[in-house]
Amino acid sequence: MLELAGVSVRFGGRAAVDGVDLEVDEHETVCLLGPSGSGKSTLLRVVAGLQPVSAGRVLLGGADQARVPVHRRGVGLMFQDHQLFPHRDVGGNVAFGLRMQGAARAAQQARVAELLELVGLPGAGRRPVSSLSGGEQQRVALARALAPSPRLLMLDEPLGQLDRGLRERLVVELRELFTRLGTTVLAVTHDQGEAFALADRVVVMREGRIAQAGTPLEVWQRPASEFVARFLGFDNVVPATVSDGSAATPWGEVPVPEGSPRGEHRLLVRPAGVRLAGDGLACEVESRTFRGAHVALRLRPAGGPALEAECDLAGAPAPGERVAVEFAPSEVVVIPASPRP
Numbered sequence: 001m002l003e004l005a006g007v008s009v010r011f012g013g014r015a016a017v018d019g020v021d022l023e024v025d026e027h028e029t030v031c032l033l034g035p036s037g038s039g040k041s042t043l044l045r046v047v048a049g050l051q052p053v054s055a056g057r058v059l060l061g062g063a064d065q066a067r068v069p070v071h072r073r074g075v076g077l078m079f080q081d082h083q084l085f086p087h088r089d090v091g092g093n094v095a096f097g098l099r100m101q102g103a104a105r106a107a108q109q110a111r112v113a114e115l116l117e118l119v120g121l122p123g124a125g126r127r128p129v130s131s132l133s134g135g136e137q138q139r140v141a142l143a144r145a146l147a148p149s150p151r152l153l154m155l156d157e158p159l160g161q162l163d164r165g166l167r168e169r170l171v172v173e174l175r176e177l178f179t180r181l182g183t184t185v186l187a188v189t190h191d192q193g194e195a196f197a198l199a200d201r202v203v204v205m206r207e208g209r210i211a212q213a214g215t216p217l218e219v220w221q222r223p224a225s226e227f228v229a230r231f232l233g234f235d236n237v238v239p240a241t242v243s244d245g246s247a248a249t250p251w252g253e254v255p256v257p258e259g260s261p262r263g264e265h266r267l268l269v270r271p272a273g274v275r276l277a278g279d280g281l282a283c284e285v286e287s288r289t290f291r292g293a294h295v296a297l298r299l300r301p302a303g304g305p306a307l308e309a310e311c312d313l314a315g316a317p318a319p320g321e322r323v324a325v326e327f328a329p330s331e332v333v334v335i336p337a338s339p340r341p
């Protein structure tokens, strides 16, 4: 459906997007994820035709888009601030793309009603936009983007402004909706929770390049680099010398999964793999945070950097207490040393 080949965008001397190759299949939802300034929005604007490339090609349905203007690309756009037209009612907003397409009035009305039904706002066509809550405005913006049946829907921080609870609900709704409609989606977010909940595939960006692409599970289970691991919020990363079955680290010997590459690498231990034990690495509890079903501990070990651990609510040690921990190899990932990213 969408293919980017060697796409670069330079502003002055700096590459905001640097030689990106990316494919999005029909019916697939791909989320671009990355820190601020990593080039996500620029890439989206390139696909939409709002940003010329310095190098590379953009193909939609196999056709080069170099000379195709924005309104002929057949892509739908929904931005963070959803930019509804304040002087039009809900129906007028949703009908916008249909008017642009020159659809007949009756067809517009039928499609608007269908879309409002779809996004959970049946019969809201006459309401003024100003009377809607943030979440409702988001739904209207989505209905407006979907109304002309774009072959590719692009979302830039679609839930950016909303509070967390609402975002978590909407992201589930979006996913269900896209699955049901078979929409092809390219979305941008800097929130990994959102990306992982929404996407069939996530693409982690760093300084204009792809640091890792894979299913949410693949990326979560096997971050390709220390950058990706830390971006996902995993802070237990240390240098390690891996030999058969275990690794020498600043925390002492840590068991590693079978088949881990030997040699000088980085080692990640997910917090769930740092377990309180009768015997093991001596640590002092620096802090504990209740996180619903478990407690997150920050530990100061006798040697090496701080460790994040998880334990049950019952019997969670208090700050200042001394504990011992051992490592569960199933939660250990050896990250092969490689040049950037």
Ligand SMILES: Nc1ncnc2c1ncn2[C@@H]1O[C@H](COP(=O)(O)OP(=O)(O)OP(=O)(O)O)[C@@H](O)[C@H]1O
Residues within 6 Å of the ligand: 011, 016, 034, 035, 036, 037, 038, 039, 040, 041, 042, 043, 190
């Ligand atoms: N029109 C422009 N002129 C000059 N520099 C730009 C322009 N647009 C973007 N940039 C720069 O390109 C880089 C990538 O920006 P971009 O907005 O694509 O990042 P992003 O990953 O979407 O960030 P955010 O999450 O903050 O929106 C940034 O360093 C930005 O300052």
